[in-house]
Amino acid sequence: VPPSESRIERAVRAALDAKTKPRGSLGRLEDLAVRLAVIRGTPQPGRQRAAVVLAAADHGVAARGVSAYPQEVTRQMLANFAAGGAAICVLARLAGADLHVFDLGVLSPLGDPAVRELRAGAGTADLAEGAAMTSEQAAAGIAAGREVVAELAGDGVGIVALGEMGIGSTTSASALAAALLPAEPEATCGRGTGLDEAGLARKVETVRRALTVNAVEGAEPLATLAALGGFEIAFLAGAALEAAERSVVVLLDGFITGAAALAAERISPGARNAMVAAHVSPEPGHRLILEALGLEPLLDLGLRLGEGSGAALALPLLHAALAVLEEMATFDSAGVTDAGR
């Protein structure tokens, strides 16, 4: 029988209180240590191997001019991930995390061995015209995410940081958030990679239309994910679902991984218990999603790149929380007077 959550929390709090520091003086780093231990299901999680799972796909809705960048950039960035030149390549290296890049459905495959192709199609359909994915495509995306995390867990990975890339993806995430929170499109749409006023208005209108056309009100979460999501979002939702079942920590990046996490939570309530929010972005829908998931972000640095870059930047804090729990001396072992006892 694995130890109960409250028992793990008590044991970790006691261990932290015995360390040579005033009680609670490491603030949220101590709460983070507790959460990581509870997720891993042990009061002594030790150091954890981390991996960044980066999923790319194209979105049919991009044709509507809802992004500041042309759709070809998705595939170009996939090549950049493969070549090691993107921000996430630099940041994952620095954080000591393995980077795994997946093509879930970029318009045309790259054929680069550094990218694992788990394609559910050649870009989604336009969500403002009908369902972005068939239910089979959504299910395939989820299954692929589950399989990847199952493999990583089998390889001893304890922290999976989620990242994504896909021109048009914030529109899909905004639509998903509007449907699943629920919230008005105005509250979930932001400027993404750098939309102007007219572009933002187009995005809001596109999301509003998508919600009507797909009749998502009262629909099952899985159907909503298929209607409004993207291949990479379904994949990341599957990754989060599998991680929660395998006691693997899910480190969320920004708005789009947040939308995938929200879908996972709606599909399987409680999935959020395995999640940690790396940061909060300027995308207005991100904060709403984090509140709905009950997650407090570790960083607030105005990050809005995606790719898992914010997750990689927060990763050292997770390692630090675990190292403090594992490696610090106790008042007893160090011979320091404990006034708090």
Next chain:
Amino acid sequence: VPPSESRIERAVRAALDAKTKPRGSLGRLEDLAVRLAVIRGTPQPGRQRAAVVLAAADHGVAARGVSAYPQEVTRQMLANFAAGGAAICVLARLAGADLHVFDLGVLSPLGDPAVRELRAGAGTADLAEGAAMTSEQAAAGIAAGREVVAELAGDGVGIVALGEMGIGSTTSASALAAALLPAEPEATCGRGTGLDEAGLARKVETVRRALTVNAVEGAEPLATLAALGGFEIAFLAGAALEAAERSVVVLLDGFITGAAALAAERISPGARNAMVAAHVSPEPGHRLILEALGLEPLLDLGLRLGEGSGAALALPLLHAALAVLEEMATFDSAGVTDAGR
């Protein structure tokens, strides 16, 4: 002739804008890269070697019951630093920073080769009775801090993270902040390592008395530092002054290193331009000091341990900012369409 600050800033912004990411999408990490480059005096600072400078000393004011911990803990923690069991030992290791521990005047010396003894005395005098330090002691502390940073700079260290330890030190820092901001003692006194209501009231009263007894209103900053500071605070102020003169980045930890930084800025206006604030602590005076120094903290995690622990936790963000600037591919080199051009 070294390049001007505005020229370095323009060059770094242009370099960041050419990287494969939407303009400004790494938010404050991009501002941080600019700041680090400006401090180092070059648009291409590259990766930087970092060191934690941790200074310990005792405070005569501790006898007044202004701390939750007995004074003996300063020396015990010094031994813990030497043995590698304290939080900062774990966190500096994790961040890849060398840890340098200094005894500036703990009650009795430890005699451990892992601690460098630059003692200005055996604890300061009680600042509520008169000056905590003689002007010679304060000058010796500053000179020692300058010498250490000069050595580190000579060894190629580009980032110096400041940390401190000393029972009673928040009372000294609160008095210094009240005098140098200036502000009321109520606004600069907090619970330190865990004071109760009565203890906090004693601390406020002690600071009020110290400000009167030492007649600091209108005094020179150096005289105020001697009257209200501590050996380790004078040392850290000296470290900050030398770093600013040598284009070395000063990474501040919490409230006490903040008070030392404020003293440095008052002694030599402009010293703050070499500073980066790692975090903001729950000590009420810390936010006031950061505002006075024009610094926005990178982290806000409720940290109140000191030792340089918050600085060590923020260090990966500095390394990340520099790595992004140094290592990311450009739109041109990666063949990615730049919509922002």
